[in-house]
Amino acid sequence: MRQTWRWFGPKDQVSVRDMRQAGVESVVSALHHVPTGEVWSPAEIAQRQADIAFHADGTASGLKWEVVESLPVSEDIKKQQGDWRTHIANYKQSLRDLAAAGINVVCYNFMPVLDWTRTDIAYRLPNGATCMRFDLEDFVAFDVHILKRAGASEDYPDPLLQIARQRYAAMDDSAQDRIARNVVFGLPGAAETFSLDDVRQHLAEYASLSEDGLRANLIAFLEQVAPLAQELGIRLCCHPDDPPFPLLGLPRIMSTEAQYRSVLDAVDLPANGITLCSGSLGARPDNDLPGMMARMGEHVHFLHLRNVTRESSNVRGSFYEAEHLQGDTDMVALVQAVLNEEARRREAGRVDPNIPFRPDHGQEILDDLDREAQPGYPAIGRLKGLAELRGVIAALTFANDGTSSARAD
Template sequence: MRQTWRWFGSKDLVSVDDMMQAGVEGVVSALHHVPTGAAWTPEEVEQRQTEIGRMKNGSPSGLKWEVVESLPVSEDIKKQKGAWREHIAHYKSSLKVLRDAGIEVICYNFMPVLDWTRTDLACRLPNGATCMRFDLNDFAAFDIHILARPGAVEDYPPEVVGEASRRFAAMDEKACRSLARNVVFGLPGAAEHFTLEDVRTHLAEYAAISEDQLRAHLIDFLAEVAPVAQDLGLRLCCHPDDPPFSLLGLPRVMSTEDDYRKMMAAVDLPASGITLCTGSLGARPDNDLPGMMDRLGDRVHFLHLRNVQRESQGIMGSFYEAEHLGGGTDMVAVIAAALREEERRRAGGRSDCSIPFRPDHGQDILDDLTRSAQPGYPAIGRLKGLAELRGIMTALQHPVEGIRP
């Protein structure tokens, strides 16, 4: 398993020097400043590679940009409207640019409107650390009372509707703005940031798009780009919905093992695969993460290893970002399954036998609390997570223990 680290470019408060001291082997990055739907250029890609390859004092870092996260899919492609065909052409062009730059793994997602969604970006825990949290009652307060989405009340149990009303009644204008800002935060460093009116406009356009239709649009997209990726020797990997259940009445098509099976069966090419995110998928109690790694492993091209603590056993429920070895996912079992998959790949002579992973998200601890890094991406919290994951890998691969069948 190849140890990587997400980096948002020169504005990231966690530096290339920090990554080196963390002992990472490769870097996960993207051109977040390029508008979604536009083609990536060789010059922009080379500039990011140069930034990654240089320390603060100008000496070589030895690090390389190994995984793109993400090459975003535009809302026009997801809806099949407007400039969607042009955007697909730009996507194919960007894949060729990335191949020429020596980057082979490209992560993307197919979540409508919002990317990952949280209601609190700095929830304080009893030990003083902070983490990101999704509170269903707060989200319902946003949906029903702040966004005022038509029909929103019907999407929540009566007890959630009642608690959301009580919480909204206790909010002042500043609290309402803060909650709305958290919900529509989106990707760190992204070129686009939605307003509430933007969200309402997108929701109206999705009103006529069912889950089956959105899945058909995903399959149409992959039917266009996956053969190009296959010919170029690239590996595309779709990130799951986060959280893995419907929000704002929007369809979700990447929330379960069955969703991934449908995607892979529809465009059955090795280049079209999975980003197995144990945090996103782990927020849903019916997802078996170690089992998914065992059963779908030959198409897992990228791993996000993080943990969440669910606060209920419902499909839709509150959760917070736990420590990497805390929460509801058995991380030892997941890593053991990943190591077994790598053994199978080595036995089969595959060139991609080392699966890249990164310690996804992290709690803000120690000096993180004063650094104001991207929410979810602190230096020390992620380093702690990487060290814990590295320890599991080392123990499972030790000759005394070996990899259990």
């Protein structure tokens, strides 16, 4: 398992030095400043590689940019409207430019309108730490009373609507603005930042697009880009929906094992793969993460290891970001499934036996609380998670073959 760390570029409050001291082996990054749909040029890619390769004082960091997260898919591509053909052509050129720079793992998602969604980005825990949380009742209050989406009340049962009405009535203007910002105005990694009116416009344009229609558009996109990725030696990996259930009346198509399987079967190429995110998929109680890794592991090109605590047994419910070895996903069993897949790859002679993973998200603890880093991406909280995961990997590696390795690679 290859240890990586997500970095948002020179403006990230977590520095290259911090990453190096965390002991990671490579870096996950993206060109967030390049507008969605435009080409990632060789010059821009080279600049980000240089940003990672050197500390602020000009000394070499020893780190490389090895995983892209994300090369964003435009809303036009998802809807097959507007400039979608041009955007696909640009996407393919970006893949060529990345391959020429030696980067061969590209994560993306196909979530319509909103990227990953939370209602609270600083939920306070009993120990004083903060984390991100999705509160279904607050989200319904936003959907029905702040966004005022047409037909929203028809998507929820009456008891939930009643609670949401009470929540909204208790919100002052600042609370309404805060929840709108958290949900809509752009979280780290989001491809685009929208206003409420932008969201309403996109929702209107998606109104006639069903789950089957959105899946067909994803398959059409992959039929265009996956053969090129295969030729270039790039491994594409689709991130799951987050949360893994419908929001705002929009279809979700990468929330379950069956949904992933349908897309993998439709575009049956090794380059067409999965970003297995244990936090996103783990927010849904009917997803068996160790089992999914065991059954679909050959297609997993990238791993996000994080945990969530679900607050109900419903498919659609509230949850918060837990410590990496807490929460509702059996992280030890999942890591064992990953190690099993890596052993199979080595035996088969695959060129990619070591799957890159990163300690996804993290609770803000200690000095994180004053650092004001990207929400969900604190330095110390992620380092704590990475240390815990290293311990699990080392212990399981020793138990499996009698050897001990801090990196287990």
